[in-house]
Amino acid sequence: MAKVTLTVNGRTMSGECDDRTLLVHFIRDKLGLTGTHVGCDTTQCGACVVHMDGKSVKSCSILAVQAAGSSVTTIEGIASQGELHPVQAAFNQHHGLQCGFCTPGMVMTAVDMINRHGGQLDEVTVRHELEGNICRCTGYHNIVKAVLSANEEMHGASRQAAE
């Protein structure tokens, strides 16, 4: 048994688990944050994507003990004061989901992607960057639209502020 302490969505949290416990199970079962999903056994679907120290990672393929001491953000941590994050709002507006199972991972992936590209996102880049996230429902079109629209919203707004 290991005691794991990490910062989750800005709060310090700890729990006991086996060394072999995956981060996603720690987050869901020990911390009760069930927004992060498990969609496969093979590290391929991206339903489990969270941010660890600011980078998107697959929480199904990291041990909780590996993440000890790091800062993790889950889908529960991106809205602020009851306001949806711009990426969440764009998924809603553009109908970027049907069953919603892949959505937490898609949203966390989109936030990371938009942050990393500093506004320079086009459709080809978005599709390439979504390679690690599988959606069985939407056919991706509306997800891509939502990501591009959120990118515009987030970077367009900062461009305006700079002017």
Next chain:
Amino acid sequence: MYDTNYHRASSVEEAVKLRSSQDEARYLSGGMTLIATMKQRLAAPSDLVDLRHVASMKGISVEGRKVRIGAGTTHAEVASSSALKSVCPAICHLAGMIGDPHVRHMGTIGGSVANNDPAADYPSAVLALNATVVTDRREIVADDYFQGMFDTALEEGELITAITFEAPEKAGYAKFPNPASRYALTGVFVAKGASGVRVAVTGAGSNGVFRATDIEIALSASWSSDFVASVAVDAGQLMEDMHATPEYRANLVKVMAKRAVAMAG
């Protein structure tokens, strides 16, 4: 996953010591191969020695044409390094095509080179760049390092600390990704430098990464994609699996080599 014991190392010495204290221990770097394999119960190390907190194994240094990439450097860091891009953009291009963004944030060059998957991207770069694999105890040149599928010159418990090479005059990489896994169905890395022309092929060989000497000879005579077209690639030593026949792969070797040369310019 079977039970395991986790240890976090903070130096190369500590990592090697922890690893040697248990028979069934394994190093854990990005975990993008090892944890995935453990989840399938295809690996069951008694102990894991986490390398992610060994500072001396991280980072990229470029001095003149001399390049050193720490074994713990992630694919994302290689892909986005401007220092590396200025002397050898082909390796940045290669790293940016590995898996997906989440895999690239965790997976490392050391883990990939240690694992030597026959369809992994990095082995082709290490071999074509005539790179050196630096370990806790010695330096191994690429031609001696790769010894077949998942097989390398590494001894039990030997730790890769860095990959070093002299940046070539020109280099390019092209891969035909497996549409499902993104690993190389065939990938070709071409380089022209102090050690002449070197061409390494991954994903296609039935014995792992190999040098395509016929293409090397053609490109040494004239560095142009037209010359590659005239080479006959023998399908005899190529892999046969559900994804492609040896003949299909032989054709891919040629097409990817042409694209890699075009990219190198």
